[in-house]
Amino acid sequence: MKVLILMGSPRLHGNTAELCKPFMEELTKQGAEVKYIELEKKTILPCKECYACQEVAGEYGCAQKDDMPAIAKEMLWADGIILATPIFARYCTTKMKAILDRHYGFNKYYGSAEGCLWEGKKVGIIATHGYDGAYATDPFEMGVERLCKHSNLEYIGMYSVQDEDNLASFQTEEAVEGAKQFARKVVEQLQ
Numbered sequence: 001m002k003v004l005i006l007m008g009s010p011r012l013h014g015n016t017a018e019l020c021k022p023f024m025e026e027l028t029k030q031g032a033e034v035k036y037i038e039l040e041k042k043t044i045l046p047c048k049e050c051y052a053c054q055e056v057a058g059e060y061g062c063a064q065k066d067d068m069p070a071i072a073k074e075m076l077w078a079d080g081i082i083l084a085t086p087i088f089a090r091y092c093t094t095k096m097k098a099i100l101d102r103h104y105g106f107n108k109y110y111g112s113a114e115g116c117l118w119e120g121k122k123v124g125i126i127a128t129h130g131y132d133g134a135y136a137t138d139p140f141e142m143g144v145e146r147l148c149k150h151s152n153l154e155y156i157g158m159y160s161v162q163d164e165d166n167l168a169s170f171q172t173e174e175a176v177e178g179a180k181q182f183a184r185k186v187v188e189q190l191q
């Protein structure tokens with residue numbers, strides 16, 4: 001049971017990272033193997049729309065020289081991928097969006113290569129946001145759900161907490177317990 005957390009906040013010790021702590025703690029307690037990637041430390045260029053990946057069978061095959069091929073390798077390693085992000089301008093952060101855009105390397109739908117390299121993987125969201133509940137998270141959640149459908153992935157749900165008082169909002173018993181509960185849900189889905 002392998003879980004990869006892609007942590008998309010530019011603040012390495014901010015709200016989203018804080019919410020990931022009890023989540024990861026519980027995942028490990030439940031016997032999952034967990035990897036945590038801080039996207040802020042990585043170079044992740046935007047998709048250039050060159051379609052080179054569509055001609056490379058059986059591997060990610062992106063022509064760009066940055067950290068994305070290594071991240072793609074970890075995504076292929078995982079059974080479950082958690083997109084942990086603050087909501088920025090109604091969606092996710094720039095680096096998270098670049099990763100999502102560059103899903104073409106997994107989906108060989110548009111060239112001579114065929115197949116879907118990440119088919120069947122489970123995808124979940126951890127989100128933090130300034131606005132209240134679904135008003136804040138709906139656009140991103142809907143986008144991810146549709147991307148999952150398009151990519152033959154299984155969307156397993158979201159855990160989100162509103163930023164009302166900076167870090168303190170993510171340290172309450174309710175926030176911490178919710179993160180642990182979400183971890184147990186993820187583990188259940190992966191078994």
Ligand SMILES: Cc1cc2nc3c(=O)[nH]c(=O)nc-3n(C[C@H](O)[C@H](O)[C@H](O)COP(=O)(O)O)c2cc1C
Binds near residue numbers: 009
């Ligand atoms: C540039 C920027 C854009 C934001 N846009 C939104 C938004 O569209 N909707 C929302 O609910 N919150 C928005 N927020 C609030 C953050 O999502 C929220 O404070 C989050 O918890 C920050 O998490 P972090 O500390 O992990 O970066 C924005 C914050 C910033 C800095």
